[in-house]
Amino acid sequence: MMRMLTRRDFIRFSALAAGAIAVGGGLAGCASGDVLRVGTKIDVPGFGFQNPESGNIEGFEVDIARELAARIKGDPNKLEVTGVNVTTRGIMLDNGTLDATLATFTITEARKKSYNFSQPYFTDHIGVLVKKDAGITELADLDGKTVGVASSATTRDKLTQAGDEIGIHMQFAEYATYPEIKIALVTGRVDAFSVDRSILMGYLDDSTMLLDAQFAPQEYGIATKKTNTELAGQIDDALQDMMDDGTLAALEEKWGLEDA
Template identity: 80%
Template sequence: MLTRRMFIQTSAVALASLALGSGLAGCAPDPNVLRVGTKIDVPAFGFQNPETGNVEGMEVDIARELAKRIKGSPDALQVTGVNVTTRGAMLDNGTLDATLATFTITEARKKSYNFSRPYYTDHIGVLVKKSSGITDLRALDGKTVGVALSATTREKLTAAGDELGIHMNFAEYSTYPEIKIALVTGRVDAFSVDRSILNGYVDDSTMLLNTQFAPQEYGVATKKSNVELANQIDAAIGAMQEDGTLRALEERWGLVDDAPAGDSGSSDNSGAAEGGAAHA
């Protein structure tokens, strides 16, 4: 059942996204400010805290560090909420300078945007209700899986299903809270996206399957024509890797996942996550 609290938090996230994005319309960009799009519905990466209204997470902290290294101050930053359907469009129309929004680097996307070197590597995972009886990918045969629009998840999960000789149906949604609600209300049988994102949606009634596959490398995306900024961001990310900044941020936000890779058909889910995420 969709609880009142869940409804309020989901509504707040949706309204915050509109509010964060609307303030930039029609304004000339300040060359001394880095305009970055981040998620606001992904705990530990970019999440609108319903109690404080602040957007917080590893990608927000990386954006601050980029502003510090490129613009001279961590406060020379303007954060705008984006989702899987707006993060690219807002680069295209010039509203944003860059996006740090769990944006997986692919060859197809490189044709449209510049990407920095990866700042985080994730794997696709699957979240199910504990009462569903689903313990591995094979059990998803004939089931409906909720995925995000414009994400790589559907393609990767279909490929994994083909290897196992199973078929899954898919339902696509614009935001992750929508998929979680669809799972809770029974409109989908599973919620699939990158594991670290799913960690923020685990509760007492759900669990992560104890498998991970299809590595997903996240990069900072910039407009294809803005080569100078792309080079600055790539160099800054490289420096953050070398000086330990990225590793420290991963640890701060609990983004180290030790689940075993592969074994997608195994029925052993003894290590599946069964608690709330550390930074929900």
């Protein structure tokens, strides 16, 4: 099952959250053409998380990246993984530091204008995390409350739409990383933490709970630079093969995501 953050992990990891850490193939931006340079999250347990003990980045999306390296480059070790967040994952594609991003990157029509996206490899829904003692039990209770969201994410717009449908209005505070939002929730600077439910699962603890409400399906895709159509095709073919031969389903089960 997906590993939840302990208090010790959370404190140690928060100090690293803003950084971009490269593993597996040298320093970011210095890889040869024989190495696939992929950006993944380092703050999403189960998807892309920097293990506080080993320093390694691990998770579902990291394992997909290894499979891509094996199928495209002929060796799973011909991979360079660099930690990214919602702000840097696109910038590092644009400036050529990365070949692809596998970083809970939701496919949208607007984003398709800037990047090539693979077919979806995972579908999630937006959720809301709150403190158990906050008296918030449903979406309607967020009326007039402040919700912490990630900068450049689709969450704010989707949550606003959901609020409009039931006649409530929320304030928003944007943060660069998920640990920052969790800290803001714990310290009372925001009343709720909203992002995809599978991401929120990694930030559950004894003092918080997920609301039953879930909405706005989020399809994750592998993004590449718009001009790199050859790699985009290779990634999509490899991903389809992973679906056909059961590899993708096996990785979902490995990381406790099959029922997400």
